[in-house]
Amino acid sequence: MAISDKLSPPSPPKAGPGRGQGITLAVIAASQLMVVLDATIVNIALPQIKGDLGFSDTTLSWVINAYTLTFGGLLLLGGRLGDILGRRRVFIVGALLFGFASLLGGFAQDSTLLLAARALQGLGGAICSPTAFALIASNFEEGPARNRAFGVFSAVAGSGAAIGLLAGGLLTQYLDWRWVFFVNVPIAVLIAVAAPRYIKESERRPGRFDLPGALTSTVGLVALVYGFIRAASDGWTEPLTLGSFALGAVLVAAFVVIERRTAQPITPLHLFRNRNRTGGLIMMLCLAAAMFGIFFYITIFVQTVVGYSPLKAGFAFLPISAAIIVAAQIASAFQAKLGPKVFMAGGAALVAVGLTWLTQLKADSGYVDGILGPTVIFGFGMGLIFVPVMLIAVAGVSDHETGAASGLLNSVQQIGGALGLSILTTVFSTAAKSKATELVPGFLKSASPEQAEQFQRTHEFPVGSAAYSETLAHGIGQGFIVGAVLAVVALLVAVFMVTAKASDLPSEAPAGVAV
Numbered sequence: 417m418a419i420s421d422k423l424s425p426p427s428p429p430k431a432g433p434g435r436g437q438g439i440t441l442a443v444i445a446a447s448q449l450m451v452v453l454d455a456t457i458v459n460i461a462l463p464q465i466k467g468d469l470g471f472s473d474t475t476l477s478w479v480i481n482a483y484t485l486t487f488g489g490l491l492l493l494g495g496r497l498g499d500i501l502g503r504r505r506v507f508i509v510g511a512l513l514f515g516f517a518s519l520l521g522g523f524a525q526d527s528t529l530l531l532a533a534r535a536l537q538g539l540g541g542a543i544c545s546p547t548a549f550a551l552i553a554s555n556f557e558e559g560p561a562r563n564r565a566f567g568v569f570s571a572v573a574g575s576g577a578a579i580g581l582l583a584g585g586l587l588t589q590y591l592d593w594r595w596v597f598f599v600n601v602p603i604a605v606l607i608a609v610a611a612p613r614y615i616k617e618s619e620r621r622p623g624r625f626d627l628p629g630a631l632t633s634t635v636g637l638v639a640l641v642y643g644f645i646r647a648a649s650d651g652w653t654e655p656l657t658l659g660s661f662a663l664g665a666v667l668v669a670a671f672v673v674i675e676r677r678t679a680q681p682i683t684p685l686h687l688f689r690n691r692n693r694t695g696g697l698i699m700m701l702c703l704a705a706a707m708f709g710i711f712f713y714i715t716i717f718v719q720t721v722v723g724y725s726p727l728k729a730g731f732a733f734l735p736i737s738a739a740i741i742v743a744a745q746i747a748s749a750f751q752a753k754l755g756p757k758v759f760m761a762g763g764a765a766l767v768a769v770g771l772t773w774l775t776q777l778k779a780d781s782g783y784v785d786g787i788l789g790p791t792v793i794f795g796f797g798m799g800l801i802f803v804p805v806m807l808i809a810v811a812g813v814s815d816h817e818t819g820a821a822s823g824l825l826n827s828v829q830q831i832g833g834a835l836g837l838s839i840l841t842t843v844f845s846t847a848a849k850s851k852a853t854e855l856v857p858g859f860l861k862s863a864s865p866e867q868a869e870q871f872q873r874t875h876e877f878p879v880g881s882a883a884y885s886e887t888l889a890h891g892i893g894q895g896f897i898v899g900a901v902l903a904v905v906a907l908l909v910a911v912f913m914v915t916a917k918a919s920d921l922p923s924e925a926p927a928g929v930a931v
Contacts, residue, residue, distance in 0.1 A: 455576070494543040760910040
């Protein structure tokens with residue numbers, strides 16, 4: 417579940433009420449729904465994608481990471497593009513790029529083309545999403561009309577993850593996994609056709625693009641993630657693994673130097689001087705890793721081990737979404753009375769409990785006895801954390817940097833999820849390989865000739881076999897130990913680093929923020 421992206425530039429041009437304001441809002445909201453639901457709609461199709469395109473359990477995580485790394489890494493640059501080149505123009509380009517990438521992904525016949533399409537989707541989303549939010553400010557008069565528009569936008573963004581789960585289940589089960597990509601194409605085309613007619617162009621603002629900052633940060637993070645994935649398959653001492661880590665470290669260090677010296681940086685580093693904001697960002701970095709891990713690994717587990725259909729798997733995740741929404745409403749209602757720290761610490765503690773429970777996952781675990789309880793506890797904990805972290809992110813920030821501060825939180829969530837998922841995948845793969853070594857002799861004795869031949873060819877147990885289920889459950893359980901440790905780190909940050917009181921926070925999060 418993602419926090420909606422919102423980079424809002426100062427003093428947007430006012431627009432009269434005009435005609436077709438409902439269509440204007442529908443076009444803008446459709447773009448946000450397209451981008452947000454893509455974070456979950458693909459998850460449900462992962463087992464089918466794995467089987468058709470030949471991914472391994474380790475490399476499959478790139479289907480998620482290729483999207484989230486480019487989306488999170490280029491999100492702030494996307495908002496900047498709209499400011500300088502014109503928001504409507506950039507909005508249309510981003511939507512069309514997203515649609516084109518979705519078409520490529522749907523037709524992909526191998527893993528390389530699919531991953532390239534996912535990365536291109538992330539670029540399109542990074543261009544389209546922040547611009548969509550800014551266009552509301554440009555096309556609706558300040559007051560009730562704009563507030564209603566922001567409310568609809570937030571509702572669409574907040575419901576996108578749940579819609580994605582159900583849509584992914586329906587499309588995968590009754591059509592084909594490729595339709596989780598094809599469904600974006602007509603939406604993108606309709607957006608591109610309607611936008612010039614119903615959306616007012618914004619005034620261009622002078623400025624410079626921080627391309628060196630955007631490229632060094634994004635490529636550096638990709639190198640780090642590749643290093644972890646490579647370590648999972650080829651070992652920590654393999655030259656390409658070490659080279660990836662070295663390149664990633666150098667590029668991230670170069671990014672920091674560039675941002676310190678650039679007049680208009682993509683990431684204003686002075687935002688990190690506030691200990692509360694930095695604490696909130698660290699918490700989101702840690703907890704996003706666990707959140708991505710749950711959606712990734714539990715999706716695979718319920719379909720390949722528990723035996724759920726794609727649609728049933730989509731419904732299985734709705735309790736998490738419901739828990740997040742309920743907890744977020746509670747945190748929002750009592751934030752002014754109790755302050756942020758109690759919700760941040762309490763939420764992190766619940767997340768740690770849920771993840772620790774998931775470490776006990778076994779091959780014979782069912783949905784009700786092994787998954788429902790810990791995932792609901794996890795979701796409730798995350799819901800308690802979202803609101804105070806969002807408020808802390810923008811507290812004390814000048815109006816012209818509110819968009820950068822809130823956008824930074826969104827970028828950290830996406831990047832933390834990608835990095836965290838790669839780390840969990842490394843632990844998962846190592847543990848699964850160790851367990852598989854123990855099970856090979858027994859498997860070969862009881863396997864059919866076809867199963868034995870498949871194992872010799874792929875070095876993986878056939879999906880549905882007892883050995884596969886046991887290996888998968890063991891690897892997932894070990895991976896969630898890392899998630900639990902990250903949750904404890906987040907808890908320590910909330911207890912010892914965050915000092916904000918209710919009086920230090922803005923009365924409400926910026927419009928457009930949703931969980």
